[in-house]
Amino acid sequence: MNALTATNRNFRYAARILGLDSKLERSLLIPFREIKVECSIPKDDGSLATFVGFRIQHDNARGPMKGGIRYHPEVDPDEVNALAQLMTWKTAVAAIPYGGAKGGIGCNPRELSMSELERLTRVFTQKIHDLIGIHRDVPAPDMGTNSQTMAWILDEYSKFHGHSPAVVTGKPIDLGGSLGREAATGLGVFFATEALLAEHGKSISNMKFAIQGFGNVGSWAAKFFHEHGGKVVAVSDITGAIKNPNGIDVPALLKYKKSNKSLNDFQGGNAMDLNDLLVHECDVLVPCALDMTTTDIFIYCLNILVLERENAADVKAKFIIEAANHPTDPEADEILSKKGVVILPDIYANSGGVTVSYFEWVQNIQGFMWEEEKVNHELKRYMMSAFKDIKTMCQTHNCNLRMGAFTLGVNRVAQATLLRGWE
Ligand SMILES: NC(=O)C1=CN([C@@H]2O[C@H](COP(=O)(O)OP(=O)(O)OC[C@H]3O[C@@H](n4cnc5c(N)ncnc54)[C@H](OP(=O)(O)O)[C@@H]3O)[C@@H](O)[C@H]2O)C=CC1
Numbered sequence: 001m002n003a004l005t006a007t008n009r010n011f012r013y014a015a016r017i018l019g020l021d022s023k024l025e026r027s028l029l030i031p032f033r034e035i036k037v038e039c040s041i042p043k044d045d046g047s048l049a050t051f052v053g054f055r056i057q058h059d060n061a062r063g064p065m066k067g068g069i070r071y072h073p074e075v076d077p078d079e080v081n082a083l084a085q086l087m088t089w090k091t092a093v094a095a096i097p098y099g100g101a102k103g104g105i106g107c108n109p110r111e112l113s114m115s116e117l118e119r120l121t122r123v124f125t126q127k128i129h130d131l132i133g134i135h136r137d138v139p140a141p142d143m144g145t146n147s148q149t150m151a152w153i154l155d156e157y158s159k160f161h162g163h164s165p166a167v168v169t170g171k172p173i174d175l176g177g178s179l180g181r182e183a184a185t186g187l188g189v190f191f192a193t194e195a196l197l198a199e200h201g202k203s204i205s206n207m208k209f210a211i212q213g214f215g216n217v218g219s220w221a222a223k224f225f226h227e228h229g230g231k232v233v234a235v236s237d238i239t240g241a242i243k244n245p246n247g248i249d250v251p252a253l254l255k256y257k258k259s260n261k262s263l264n265d266f267q268g269g270n271a272m273d274l275n276d277l278l279v280h281e282c283d284v285l286v287p288c289a290l291d292m293t294t295t296d297i298f299i300y301c302l303n304i305l306v307l308e309r310e311n312a313a314d315v316k317a318k319f320i321i322e323a324a325n326h327p328t329d330p331e332a333d334e335i336l337s338k339k340g341v342v343i344l345p346d347i348y349a350n351s352g353g354v355t356v357s358y359f360e361w362v363q364n365i366q367g368f369m370w371e372e373e374k375v376n377h378e379l380k381r382y383m384m385s386a387f388k389d390i391k392t393m394c395q396t397h398n399c400n401l402r403m404g405a406f407t408l409g410v411n412r413v414a415q416a417t418l419l420r421g422w423e
């Protein structure tokens with residue numbers, strides 16, 4: 001099931017639980033605006049290269065639209081649409097005053113030089129500058145983009161609109177970025193996991209973790225689990241996977257990955273097949289890599305790299321923390337739930353990133369920088385409060401955590417829509 005079909009299905013299920021009017025349901029489902037632009041740039045060798053860029057602005061009932069921009073060969077409008085919709089529910093679950101959007105350019109950033117990436121980012125910004133803005137739509141990094149990408153967008157946008165640091169978040173600190181943003185998604189994953197385990201009378205320190213993906217989210221999450229006594233027994237990146245039943249030395253692995261750009265040949269564990277990570281023996285499985293659509297190309301090669309019908313029954317973990325966006329197909333969801341696996345859904349589990357993006361935006365508007373301690377303290381407060389609100393919805397509607405999060409998010413957006421008189 002593609003990402004958009006699956007996301008729409010979860011939304012419709014939540015709308016039914018909430019008893020939403022069918023006209024309101026339809027208006028919440030259809031994106032506010034879909035932007036598709038041609039981005040042609042001269043390559044370093046003088047030849048012309050043309051890419052397609054997207055920005056899907058899903059909803060702005062609760063505030064400016066918010067969400068990342070990814071550079072990935074598999075980016076397509078359906079995927080971006082699903083991710084934009086997830087952003088709308090995510091910002092509502094987190095109770096931050098935003099709507100949802102997502103963007104992307106279909107390109108392989110690994111095959112472009114820095115100057116090609118800069119030209120591409122500037123051309124994309126030129127094409128969308130009058131449709132984004134501090135109170136309109138605020139992009140941020142996602143897969144394949146980073147703080148440098150945000151710096152180029154900020155610079156290009158400011159040529160048209162004057163210096164506007166709050167137009168993007170996830171910027172370099174020297175351009176108004178927030179302390180703590182880089183670690184925020186991983187730290188949010190840690191707080192969310194802590195809250196879930198406490199509900200079940202467990203703690204991080206007596207759990208074994210398997211982590212798929214060792215980029216921004218996976219590496220920070222692994223660091224926090226390790227620092228709090230969790231045993232990280234398996235980790236993967238795109239180049240391979242390693243396991244160690246006694247616990248991987250995470251600081252050593254971080255150092256190794258930084259200098260080698262790969263986990264391969266790390267001496268503190270044994271190599272294992274990439275496909276085996278999701279079904280590895282552990283208590284807590286944390287997918288921090290790709291979503292359903294970006295892995296399609298691998299799935300066609302019969303490598304099952306997300307949670308699907310084919311591998312769900314073999315999952316050993318008792319808890320799944322969806323740090324990646326949409327790593328679980330609905331069929332897998334059903335199989336896992338029947339097995340009694342507790343799944344903490346993406347729209348809550350990875351909301352720490354956008355929450356600290358909100359703090360960054362607030363700091364830019366205030367023109368006042370917060371201490372990292374304050375950022376992390378506020379992040380924990382937001383994560384704990386959202387968990388409590390989700391649990392209340394689960395109790396009210398007798399549903400699982402995914403539907404608890406969806407009903408919470410959808411209901412908040414529906415109320416804002418009705419109050420504005422948009423229905
Ligand atoms: N960054 C953020 O603030 C947020 C990110 N997310 C979501 O989290 C997920 C990860 O994002 P982020 O960490 O930023 O992305 P990164 O690009 O930094 O990291 C992705 C990681 O996944 C690895 N990877 C890619 N393919 C595979 C594979 N087939 N098997 C195992 N590992 C693989 C990559 O390997 P390699 O290192 O070798 O390239 C990399 O380590 C995405 O779904 C994203 O949308 C959600 C909320 C916020």
Ligand SMILES: O=C(O)CCC(=O)C(=O)O
Nearest residue numbers: 066067068140353354357
């Ligand atoms: O920080 C942001 O605004 C982007 C976050 C994002 O894209 C996501 O949560 O998936």
